[in-house]
Amino acid sequence: MRIAFYAPLKSLNHPVASGDRQMARALVKALERGGHSVELASELRFYLREPESKSFDALKIEARAEAARLARLWDRDGKPDLWFTYHPYYKAPDLIGPELASAFAVPYVTAEASYSRRRNAGLWADAQALVARAVEQAALNICFTQRDRQGLADAIPDAALGMLSPFIDTSAFRETPTRGCPTRLVAVAMMRPGDKLESYHMLAQALGSIGHLPWTISVVGDGPAREEVKAQFAGLPADRIEWLGAIEPAAVPDVLYGGGIYVWPGFGEAYGIAYLEAQAAGLPVVAQDIAGVPEVVRDGQTGFLTPSGDVAAFASAIERLLTRNDERTIMAAEARRFTLEERSLAAAAARLTELLAKIPVS
Structure with a gap:
């Protein structure tokens, strides 16, 4: 037609x-x-x-x-x-x-x-x-x-x-990923008031409660709420956080391939293309069971979906994947299969x- x-x-x-x-x-x-x-x-x-x-x-x-x-x-x-x-x-x-x-x-x-x-x-x-x-x-x-x-x-x-x-168009993710850093967290999101800022706030709270674990995080994104976002993370060790700012979409897969877990609470997400991209790169997801997120993440298979607004549960899910590498590896493989074959x-x-x-x- x-x-x-x-x-x-x-x-x-x-x-x-x-x-x-x-x-x-x-x-x-x-x-x-x-x-x-x-x-x-x-x-x-x-x-x-x-x-x-x-x-x-x-x-x-x-x-x-x-x-x-x-x-x-x-x-x-x-x-x-x-x-x-x-x-x-x-x-x-x-x-x-x-x-x-x-x-x-x-x-x-x-x-x-x-x-x-x-x-x-x-x-x-x-x-x-x-x-x-x-x-x-x-x-x-x-x-x-x-x-x-x-x-x-x-x-x-x-x-x-x-x-x-x-x-998503999975063509950028067809190459078999090299082994990323299992304790490297990744988040990709615009920095703007409202749902995005609320998600950044929850993420910072959760990371603050698991400071005893050896995580680092790469954050991709920029926007009008940049200073407010960074203020939320001010209490966390600066050397654990890599602020990458806005990058070209073509550069996102390399950032994802270098990580081990994708973390984003997802307030107000219609569904979230970034979740699919992360899974295509072989990253299990930690998000909330909220809005349209369950349409793109299979709870217990390609990641964990935690109750809405429950910071402790969100942090606990991240901790579980940081400390159980075998489980993380299994979920990573299923996340990649799910996206490349079904989405x-x-x-x-x-x-x-x-x-x-x-x-x-x-």
């Missing part, structure tokens, strides 16, 4: 790296691997940082102009077989695809759409109504987590839903082919 792809939150070509951009690119690769021709329909970013009506109105005008541009293009060159929107939610609804798909009788598909009733207030309620209409219109809404699936099912009972497990582009391409084959295309 010829597929028009759109990511309202962040284009494939956006200059700032993020999990959203990474997953959008991975989806395009998986669709292409399945034999489809994928074209970037638009680079218009429809993102509302705050519920402010002036910005909302301005973005809607831009979206109408972009839809008109694409309509002229389709009239001239022919319409695509399918429209595919990645990650529409209350701050980034799709105001281009539904209108065009309806006007040109093109099947409309979403991936990782989300709906949260607690956002139904003020302007966010208006934005969510747009998401709900798009989801209801869609021939298929592809969900990455059971939490997102349930949220859509509860809010839009007639929505057509399908599941696709979170995945790869090939696996995602096969599942997408199965899902899209059920959609009638004119």
